[in-house]
Amino acid sequence: MSKIKIAVVGASGYSGEELLRLLLRHDSCEISVITSRQNAGAKVGDFFPRFTGSKLVFSAPDTEEIAGKSDVVFLALPHGLAAEFAVPLLKKGLKVIDLSADFRLKDTVVYKKYYKEDHPAPALLKDAVYGLPERYRSEIKKAKLIACPGCxxxxxxxxxxxxxxxxxxxxxxxxxxxxxxxxxxxxxxxxxxxxxxxxxxxxxxxxxxxxxxxxxxxxxxxxxxxxxxxxxxxxxxxxxxxxxxxxxxxxxxxxxxxxxxxxxxxxxxxxxxxxxxxxxxxxxxxxxxxxxxxxxxxxxxxxxxxxxxxxxxxxLTKGASGQAIQCMNIIFGLDESAGLL
The missing domain is CATH 3.30.360.10 (Dihydrodipicolinate Reductase; domain 2)
Structure with missing residues (x-):
């Protein structure tokens, strides 16, 4: 079976680093794109010495490049910014796993109250599945957009x-x-x-x-x-x-x-x-x-x-990146613990 091609958008933060740590040891995955506006062109090992020897290089985020090289995209971005990538990537048929808060809340009024801005993509809320496997496993299996829970x-x-x-x-x-x-x-x-x-x-x-x-x-x-x-x-x-x-x-x-x-x-x-x-x-x-x-x-x-x-x-693991990978494993029919144990 061919490996699942992965993009990590916002790979230079703590959640992004944790995604890389776990995905690099995942036997069914191949990381094809890692993005960081500030570090575009830099080797991942120069930024995160733990990954010294990896051939991965940060690139500036580009939805066309991401869509052309990936099956699933992890969005490790701040709230508000994640939706800007989720919308076009979903339209291109990719699975999107969002680690931000953009799609966790079902009520846009509540979102605005707590995040002090209008929801950036309210039309997608009906499609978003809350990514807590122990509660929503059957829904996650069929999901195109996962809203990973907060820590x-x-x-x-x-x-x-x-x-x-x-x-x-x-x-x-x-x-x-x-x-x-x-x-x-x-x-x-x-x-x-x-x-x-x-x-x-x-x-x-x-x-x-x-x-x-x-x-x-x-x-x-x-x-x-x-x-x-x-x-x-x-x-x-x-x-x-x-x-x-x-x-x-x-x-x-x-x-x-x-x-x-x-x-x-x-x-x-x-x-x-x-x-x-x-x-x-x-x-x-x-x-x-x-x-x-x-x-x-x-x-x-x-x-x-x-x-x-x-x-x-x-x-950073069950509270963010590990749980996101657990959701990915469910979506693609893999052993739920793949890359996590």
């Missing part, structure tokens, strides 16, 4: 959805505290993210109105079959990569430890990349970094009557 949302939707679907926790008064490594902010020069500011520092930010909030609420609402509002408090911590989310919920009258374990078993016992650690066990980011795993632990607090759920992912 924080992945760490929250995976542990909560089975519990909401089975009505074991209340959809009201959910509180999420998430800790993220600095790479989650992207590859940019910004005072808040330079070493002296981040080192020896842990701080909350965007404690109301974070851009991932409506995405989380949209998907939790779908699981619960009702509208949901949550408190979501992200934190920046001095590590390169990884997310740890601690979620506090109220249980329902139907809750029991046995039903909770059964709900997780039904949802994830056959999933390669979700590991339910069991009651009273807490996940640790150091066991998921550089991997596509999401680890989940949970404990019922007898003192307060609340359920505390914890999850850990690598924000």
């Amino acid at each position: 924080y949302p992945t760490s929250i939707i995976l542990p909560l959805s089975p519990l909401l679907e089975n009505k074991l926790i209340s959809p009201e008064n959910i509180v999420v505290n998430s800790l993220s490594g600095v790479s989650g902010a992207g590859r940019k020069v910004d005072l808040a993210y330079i070493f002296p500011e981040c080192n020896e520092s842990m701080r909350a930010y965007a404690v109301t109105g974070h851009r991932h909030l409506p995405e989380i609420e949209q998907e939790l609402g779908a699981a619960a079959s009702c509208d949901i509002k949550i408190n979501f408090v992200p934190h920046l911590i001095p590590v390169n990569r990884g997310i740890n989310s601690t979620i506090v919920t109220n249980v329902t009258k139907d809750f029991s430890k046995e039903k909770l374990e059964a709900a997780y078993k039904k949802a994830y016992s056959n999933e390669k990349f979700v590991r339910v650690l069991g009651y009273g066990k807490q996940p640790d980011t150091k066991y998921v970094t550089m991997s596509n795993y999401c680890d989940i632990g949970f404990t019922f607090d007898e003192h307060t009557g609340k359920l505390i759920v914890n999850s850990c992912i690598d924000n």
Whole structure:
């Protein structure tokens, strides 16, 4: 079987680098195009020394070149810019896997509220499939446009959805505290993210109105079959990569430890990349970094009557590029773990 030809648009960012790391070891793929306006003409090994020896060279993004050399395109671009490439590439018949936020939200009014601009391609929203394989695998198989979930949302939707679907926790008064490594902010020069500011520092930010909030609420609402509002408090911590989310919920009258374990078993016992650690066990980011795993632990607090759920992912892998490749594997009928284990 001939290899799948891949284009990575925006290959010089952290998500782009992670895509290259994983795709270069994928036996069924051949990277044909990598783009970066600022680094056009440069060898990838000169920009990312880990790829020294690779023949790949950055080029300026050109939809005609990309379409002529690719079967599937990964868009590792900022929101707003990704749609500019998605529209013409889809018209040329390519599969598009978008790592930005452009196609995650179904409501254009909500998009404008949180991203402060009109949606760049509203006509495509009906065709976009939310790229969380554990929730939308059958839809992903047939999709032409994948909207890859955000990193924080992945760490929250995976542990909560089975519990909401089975009505074991209340959809009201959910509180999420998430800790993220600095790479989650992207590859940019910004005072808040330079070493002296981040080192020896842990701080909350965007404690109301974070851009991932409506995405989380949209998907939790779908699981619960009702509208949901949550408190979501992200934190920046001095590590390169990884997310740890601690979620506090109220249980329902139907809750029991046995039903909770059964709900997780039904949802994830056959999933390669979700590991339910069991009651009273807490996940640790150091066991998921550089991997596509999401680890989940949970404990019922007898003192307060609340359920505390914890999850850990690598924000660049399961929270971005690894999950994108997992979706690609599904679309092309490959082993879902190809290139990821």
